[in-house]
Amino acid sequence: MQLLLTHGELTKKVLFTIYRSLIRSVIDYGALAYNSASNNLKQRLDVIQHKALRIACGAFFSTAASALQVETSDVPLSLRRSQQELKYIVKVKATKGHSAKPVTVRSLEQIISLYSQKLWNIFRRYPSNQ
Numbered sequence: 001m002q003l004l005l006t007h008g009e010l011t012k013k014v015l016f017t018i019y020r021s022l023i024r025s026v027i028d029y030g031a032l033a034y035n036s037a038s039n040n041l042k043q044r045l046d047v048i049q050h051k052a053l054r055i056a057c058g059a060f061f062s063t064a065a066s067a068l069q070v071e072t073s074d075v076p077l078s079l080r081r082s083q084q085e086l087k088y089i090v091k092v093k094a095t096k097g098h099s100a101k102p103v104t105v106r107s108l109e110q111i112i113s114l115y116s117q118k119l120w121n122i123f124r125r126y127p128s129n130q
Helices: 007-028 039-057 065-072 077-094 101-114 117-125
Strands: none
Touching: 007 039, 007 077, 039 065, 039 077, 077 101
């Protein structure tokens, strides 16, 4: 099967690849550390994401960030940070004797308190090996 792309589709694909590899990778780097920063500072990163997605899609200035995220299948940065935080906490919890375990226990308790009883049941099924 041969895939034919028009000039506009190819340009959009290339620009989105550049965004993912150069811009989003820099934004994601250290997301665990700056996730506790003020909302004002994190909103600055959201603006960068919005501008990059708007350029990649060739969208109007007034296009909503959520519409661009749907168009590009790119999740909001706040969800990406939460996902990375959860992945790290699960990795620490699963690694016996991990040096960051005492630090992440409090984060895990905060996350559990935010979610439903179903999530708590998942963590109880897989106890940590302390």
